[in-house]
Amino acid sequence: xxREKRTACLPYRVPLTKACRGxxxxxxxNGDQWTDMEEKTVDILxxxxxxxxxxxxxxxxxxxxxxEAVFARIEAKEESLHCYVTLDKEGAFQRAEEVQKKIDxxxxxxxxxxxxxxxxxxxxxxxxxxxxxxxxxxxxLPTFSAEAVRNLEKAGAVILGKTNMDEFAMGSTTETSxxxxxxxxxxxxxxxxxxxxxxxAAVAGEECYFALGSDTGGSIRQPAGYCxxxxxxxxxxxxxxxxxxxxxxxxxxxxxxxxxxxxxxxILEAISTHDPKDSTSISREDTDFTKALVEDVRGMRIGIPRxxxxxxxDSEVREAVLAAAETLKEKGAVVEEFDLSLVEYAIPTYYxxxxxxxxxxxxxxxxxxxxxxxxxxxxxxxxxxxxxxEGFGPEVKRRIMLGSFVLSSGYYDAYYLKxxxxxxxxxxxxxxxFAKYNVILGPVAPTTAPRLGESLSDPMKMYLGDIYTIxxxxxxxxxxxxxxxxxxxxxxxxxxxxxDCFQEKKLIQTAYTYECARGKFGVxxxxxxxxxxxxxxxxxxx
Amino acid sequence: xxxxISDETIEYVGILAKLExxxxxxxxxxxxxxxxxxxxxxxxELDTDGVEPMSHVFPVENVxxxxxxxxxxxxxxxxxxxxxxxxxxxxxPRTFD
Numbered sequence: 161x162x163r164e165k166r167t168a169c170l171p172y173r174v175p176l177t178k179a180c181r182g183x184x185x186x187x188x189x190n191g192d193q194w195t196d197m198e199e200k201t202v203d204i205l206x207x208x209x210x211x212x213x214x215x216x217x218x219x220x221x222x223x224x225x226x227x228e229a230v231f232a233r234i235e236a237k238e239e240s241l242h243c244y245v246t247l248d249k250e251g252a253f254q255r256a257e258e259v260q261k262k263i264d265x266x267x268x269x270x271x272x273x274x275x276x277x278x279x280x281x282x283x284x285x286x287x288x289x290x291x292x293x294x295x296x297x298x299x300x301l302p303t304f305s306a307e308a309v310r311n312l313e314k315a316g317a318v319i320l321g322k323t324n325m326d327e328f329a330m331g332s333t334t335e336t337s338x339x340x341x342x343x344x345x346x347x348x349x350x351x352x353x354x355x356x357x358x359x360x361a362a363v364a365g366e367e368c369y370f371a372l373g374s375d376t377g378g379s380i381r382q383p384a385g386y387c388x389x390x391x392x393x394x395x396x397x398x399x400x401x402x403x404x405x406x407x408x409x410x411x412x413x414x415x416x417x418x419x420x421x422x423x424x425x426x427i428l429e430a431i432s433t434h435d436p437k438d439s440t441s442i443s444r445e446d447t448d449f450t451k452a453l454v455e456d457v458r459g460m461r462i463g464i465p466r467x468x469x470x471x472x473x474d475s476e477v478r479e480a481v482l483a484a485a486e487t488l489k490e491k492g493a494v495v496e497e498f499d500l501s502l503v504e505y506a507i508p509t510y511y512x513x514x515x516x517x518x519x520x521x522x523x524x525x526x527x528x529x530x531x532x533x534x535x536x537x538x539x540x541x542x543x544x545x546x547x548x549x550e551g552f553g554p555e556v557k558r559r560i561m562l563g564s565f566v567l568s569s570g571y572y573d574a575y576y577l578k579x580x581x582x583x584x585x586x587x588x589x590x591x592x593x594f595a596k597y598n599v600i601l602g603p604v605a606p607t608t609a610p611r612l613g614e615s616l617s618d619p620m621k622m623y624l625g626d627i628y629t630i631x632x633x634x635x636x637x638x639x640x641x642x643x644x645x646x647x648x649x650x651x652x653x654x655x656x657x658x659x660d661c662f663q664e665k666k667l668i669q670t671a672y673t674y675e676c677a678r679g680k681f682g683v684x685x686x687x688x689x690x691x692x693x694x695x696x697x698x699x700x701x702x
Numbered sequence: 703x704x705x706x707i708s709d710e711t712i713e714y715v716g717i718l719a720k721l722e723x724x725x726x727x728x729x730x731x732x733x734x735x736x737x738x739x740x741x742x743x744x745x746x747e748l749d750t751d752g753v754e755p756m757s758h759v760f761p762v763e764n765v766x767x768x769x770x771x772x773x774x775x776x777x778x779x780x781x782x783x784x785x786x787x788x789x790x791x792x793x794x795p796r797t798f799d
Contacts (some may be wrong), residue, residue: 568715
């Protein structure tokens with residue numbers, strides 16, 4: 161059984177035409193010969209996750225049709241975007257049938273029942289390749305699924321495959337993947353962001369209805385911003401990390417990447433459960449996040465940190481973010497500027513702690529239990545060293561080296577312990593801010609998506625791009641990113657809202673109210689999707 | 703303060719990290735680590751005397767459970783991932799002579 165599944169889960173390196181033939185549906189062409197089926201395919205893709213589940217429940221769309229539509233889209237777009245490392249077409253269709261039966265029998269009634277989902281490749285999926293976009297895990301078939309994945313399965317979601325990422329989630333562009341770069345659906349010369357770049361690009365490129373990502377220093381929010389989708393990192397401990405391959409354990413959180421705030425609330429509600437298998441999992445009773453989808457910010461106190469609008473911030477990003485703040489003000493929020501302080505210390509603190517934890521977490525990849533083992537070696541220690549040196553990419557090695565150094569005797573106090581003390585100060589600065597405000601508003605990144613190849617040449621510069629996202633991981637806070645405009649090149653601009661611990665509902669309510677005022681954000685290549693979709697968009701006044 | 707990483711330090715860190723770096727990689731690692739540490743040195747500007755190091759943001763306590771096996775026998779599936787397997791066990795290179 162497992163062996164059969166193994167062949168079914170084709171790594172994306174297998175030419176897609178071979179992997180997907182049989183379900184291929186043309187979605188592009190000259191637009192003159194649209195058939196009913198093609199029109200329906202385009203229409204189905206347009207729905208959000210929650211809308212799709214409603215259509216399925218109302219028997220207007222079947223789960224199989226939804227999965228067919230997504231694979232047709234994948235067939236058309238994947239060659240240029242490369243969002244996935246692994247696709248499980250056979251498994252998805254099999255699962256679609258099972259889910260449809262349960263929906264028809266009234267056993268599955270949730271907001272995500274029958275909805276196709278993509279999973280970041282650092283979350284274990286039983287019997288399906290899980291590579292962390294690394295050579296060292298190139299053939300790893302987990303024997304269990306991550307708790308967040310299981311929760312989605314319980315909700316009736318249909319897993320399509322595993323999305324590309326920066327190797328072991330270390331990077332901000334998805335360019336450190338051992339399996340090739342993912343491209344930004346808004347402009348394929350640009351990166352999708354990272355490390356959950358494959359998940360963000362798959363949502364923006366409509367190669368899935370929603371995706372799971374993980375966020376250690378901004379890895380959900382920043383790619384969501386670059387790709388014009390909604391992404392949320394919940395409060396630390398809200399979503400179980402069981403089955404998430406660890407990078408920085410005290411910082412990692414799983415969260416949704418999706419089309420709108422309603423989807424975001426529904427997905428978060430489905431994956432937030434207390435899990436005894438993760439000792440940092442928190443038992444929360446307020447996980448009915450969809451209740452917070454209320455269009456009202458009257459009296460909501462929103463603080464804008466002046467420190468987030470200083471040197472290095474692109475002027476178009478600044479304008480769009482401040483315009484969003486103005487919109488919320490018009491809706492009744494109380495918006496004020498304030499000084500958050502310590503912002504410039506977040507990056508050195510983060511890279512010390514994250515590298516230290518990474519060097520410890522990645523010790524398990526030793527060529528014994530799973531994954532890659534070097535061909536030739538002399539003795540055990542030489543095997544360890546050669547396996548790891550050949551199996552890890554440069555960015556991963558850089559962080560393991562730094563982490564080993566800051567944890568080594570003689571340097572531990574000066575670097576690692578110092579960083580943990582500064583982390584306490586940063587948390588205190590946020591505590592002070594949240595004594596005055598319900599929500600902190602700012603940009604998600606200093607610029608829109610950089611061009612491919614621009615970031616990796618200077619790692620320090622890439623690290624600096626994380627300035628607005630990483631401190632909230634250090635402080636364990638929730639943060640949401642949603643699109644608030646486009647720059648002059650047509651690339652999306654991300655608005656970030658940060659809340660106090662356990663205040664996801666305030667974020668969802670604020671984000672939802674802003675989204676209602678903003679209107680539909682749209683999709684990257686609407687003009688190339690044929691007459692059917694253009695007509696709909698015109699009539700909706702997008 | 704510019705951090706100069708010596709050859710000995712890189713050797714030592716390589717042993718801790720269980721990484722074998724080529725000559726070129728070592729030079730690059732010296733440069734990268736030096737510039738990262740220069741940047742991290744910024745933290746010394748802050749007075750942290752009397753500040754408790756914060757490893758976890760919430761006051762969580764250790765989670766205990768009874769030592770009872772709850773999962774089934776997954777030996778075969780687990781070993782399928784092993785690069786080396788023999789008689790239902792992980793096969794490792796000779797460790798003692």
